[in-house]
Amino acid sequence: MKIKRKIEIAVISDVHLGTYGCHAKHLLTYLNSIEPKKLVLNGDIIDIWQFSKRYFPKSHMKVIKKIMSMASNGVEVIYITGNHDEMLRKFSNTTIGNISIVDKVVLELDGKKAWFFHGDVFDVSIQNAKFLAKLGGYGYDLLTVLNRCVNWYLEKCGKERYSLSKKIKNGVKGAVKYINDFESVISDIAIENEYDYVICGHIHQPKIEYRENKHGKTMYLNSGDWVENFTALEYQFKRWKIYNFNKDKLAPFIIDEEVENIELKDLIAAITIVDHVKEKAKI
Template structure:
């Protein structure tokens, strides 16, 4: 049975990379319907596709699922530009039926107003020192590769999924400081725009909280945490997770098939994985906080 929401927001799918959980997102969307679907940036990873990324059939299937939502459920879709899909700058803004492709969005519901943006505009590293951003992207790609191998062994030991990049970001002082600054600056900009809240992605960290009177919402990502923002008919927002939506059995399957063949062969042999078992496991739970929103208006 499908769960219906007024609005669903996802970001950071990174289609074209091996870490993209396109298959899981497709299953997630089969379990949910919504009046409005907002794709908040980095849906297609143009940076990786220019280098070593590959477009796979499951990536195309995501867009097939999206088009079915438009056709069968009359879902209105907004695709907002992110830094990894900055190639969209060449066609913005564009509307084809119920599909809107644009830079950002002003989203209104009842007496609340939210500014929806991917968030990279506040990342001075990405906007001013692009070569450093690319270097950081390479490091993150390596962490994702290592994460697949680590979780392959964890599953063999009966241990739950572990997000290596989230572990690193939570313990590296500079990363924690960056995330805090990012959230604070977004909240300030929302207030300057006369909005009650800000909805973003970009940093791959799902969140639902108040910052100095501004409702801060982050949809997370579909590379590791597999999370989305959902608004019910009463205007309440929550972060929902794939593994809590009845699709958790598919995660091990997807990760196993993305392991390089030589790694699968090596992993099938006895190995000492005590170092992996010693790491703390991560249990993600939904963030619940009642706040509102609804009708849409394009940002001037």
């Protein structure tokens, strides 16, 4: 029997099911490794912009089935709409069983307010030129297909994977400025509204960072994506961490910094999980 990591909240975004760039098998492996109380799907889960009946592999369908199964087994699933799945916004504020569809949500986490939304509402390029944004989406999809071929060759040669899109984005001053502006605007609004955490996706840049201005401070978090970074956000023991599939694999949630006021039963449960994993590794 596989041991699953128990966490309070898992946040994934920018999965882009239905596109060639989506790594559904990686995501499925991750979802099978956790047992969250809440699963927040923070936008662009299904890529309706580029959806085609000709391409929707079984692995992509398995992700949807897995999420439905988690909901039926008591996990609260919050689906926050994004720009690539914006058609679902007509169903906003709809709840079916344990699944709710919203445009944004505020949750109270251990006495602190967390503001969740996808982030496209702050993207001027999408709001003012949706056609160009969609065209860019197709170009990005073609780039990820090319990247897969490159990485297949690199892995065969025993070399590290390489992200073409990340290299391009990080090398273009305009893209870097856009990302910085995106993070600053969102953080400033969160501070203005006295949110302790602001959690988004959209720009495919996983990050946890304290942001501060003269009015206060907040923690900015981005869940990244499952196209090139393979990351998620996890909340447990009153703190956040970025889960990275390439680095963490199925490692247990180990406390790596001082944590105050942890319930004894929670700590025992975490230690038990770690011990079980270690014993299994010896077999």
